[in-house]
Amino acid sequence: MVFDLSKLITVIFTLFAVIDIVGSIPILIGLKEKMGSIRSMQATFVSGIFMIVFLFVGKQFLSILSLDVHSFAVGGSIVIFLIGLEMVLGKEIFHSDTNAKSGTVVPIAFPIIAGSGTLTTIMSLKANYEDWYILAGILINLVVVYIVLKSLGSIERVLGEAGLTAIRKFFGVILLAIAVKIFSTNLSAFMK
Structure with missing residues (x-):
């Protein structure tokens, strides 16, 4: 195996853009104010479990539904495309549950961090990349998620509203390009 x-x-970067922890900072700050605090380690751990479990048993789950990875990847690329479009245009396409009473696990770990877009992306990536690349990407992103959750106040002061908007739009464009690549790569598998 060559690295x-x-x-x-x-x-x-695909997972970073889809998880969109930076773009979620305004939502997370609002939840932190309502809840009093966010358990950063718990939210990171639970979202990591969701992602890793889906990485390794997602394929079996799909087989129960009589789907293959290429079909899921094509469907997932459409979801990724819509998430990227949402980020670029600033219009909400996917509505997330922001009920703060549910606590750190719901809605922070799921669906904000490890939501359907993230899980779909993990399955889409499996069609093009080895599992260990995806696992490493998940773990690196979990470190970033933890750091962001621990330092929400500082990040908000440093970036400001304009900085957060610029970062969100930048990663939205990257997501659009990645979605097109995943779509075209896996669609060609059906043509053979």
Whole structure:
């Protein structure tokens, strides 16, 4: 097995863009104010479990539904495309549950961090990348998620509203390009 840094970087940035922890900062700050505090380690751990379990048993789950990874990847690429479009246009397409009474696990770990877009992306990535690249990408992103959750106040002061908007739009464009690549790669599998 040959290590390919470009593959790892693509997986890391794809997951970073889909998890969109930076774009979720305004939602997280609002939840923190309502809840009093966010248990950063618990939210990171639970969302990581969701992602890793889906990485390794997602394929079996799909087989129960009589789906293959390529079909899921094509469907997932459409979801990723819509998430990227949402980020670029600033219009909400996917409505998340922001009920703060549910606590750290719901809605923070799921669906804000490890939501349907993230789980779909993990399955879509499986069609193009080895599992260990995806696992490494998940773990690296979990470190970023933990750091962001621990330092919400500081990040908000440093970036400001304009900075958060610029970062969100930048990663939205990257997601759009990645979605098109995943779609075209897996659609060609049906043509053979």
